[in-house]
Amino acid sequence: MFAALVLAAEGGGFNPFSWAPGAAFWSWVIFLGALPFMWKFVFGPITRALSERDQRVIDAASAAEQAKREAEEAVAAARAEREQARAEARKMVEEATARAERQGEEALRNAKAEAERQLQQVREDIEASKQKALEEIRTEVVTLAMASARQILKRELDPGAHQKLVDEFLDTVSS
Numbered sequence: 001m002f003a004a005l006v007l008a009a010e011g012g013g014f015n016p017f018s019w020a021p022g023a024a025f026w027s028w029v030i031f032l033g034a035l036p037f038m039w040k041f042v043f044g045p046i047t048r049a050l051s052e053r054d055q056r057v058i059d060a061a062s063a064a065e066q067a068k069r070e071a072e073e074a075v076a077a078a079r080a081e082r083e084q085a086r087a088e089a090r091k092m093v094e095e096a097t098a099r100a101e102r103q104g105e106e107a108l109r110n111a112k113a114e115a116e117r118q119l120q121q122v123r124e125d126i127e128a129s130k131q132k133a134l135e136e137i138r139t140e141v142v143t144l145a146m147a148s149a150r151q152i153l154k155r156e157l158d159p160g161a162h163q164k165l166v167d168e169f170l171d172t173v174s175s
Contacts, residue, residue: 142166 146162 138170142169145169 146165149165
């Protein structure tokens with residue numbers, strides 16, 4: 001090679017296709033001698049750097065895959081919790097509805113019972129008023145009858161006879 005440069009400097013020019021057996025031999029010797037050094041100091045670090053980069057990519061991919069699985073699990077867990085919360089809310093609404101219906105039915109039963117009690121009380125009051133009115137009417141009729149009889153007879157009856165007359169009259173009216 002040095003010889004080719006010397007020839008080029010003398011004006012002979014450089015021909016890359018010219019083959020010189022000595023130059024080829026020495027090129028191979030230098031190449032083979034430098035190969036272990038190149039392997040150790042050039043190709044080795046490059047190979048290690050590429051291997052490390054490949055490993056980092058593989059690790060990052062596996063970490064991403066693991067993160068994806070964890071995210072999917074978290075989403076599934078969140079969905080399950082949401083469904084459970086919905087089911088609990090639905091159950092609470094159903095229980096509240098049932099409780100409200102029971103309370104409404106109980107209030108209705110209580111109201112009916114109170115209305116029936118009041119109606120019975122009113123009936124009893126009406127019956128008592130009726131009996132009182134009948135008694136007052138009887139007394140008034142007796143008084144009127146006695147007054148009429150007194151007017152007719154123009155005489156006063158004694159109280160014992162008066163009571164006997166009232167009792168007889170009541171017996172005839174009641175029958």
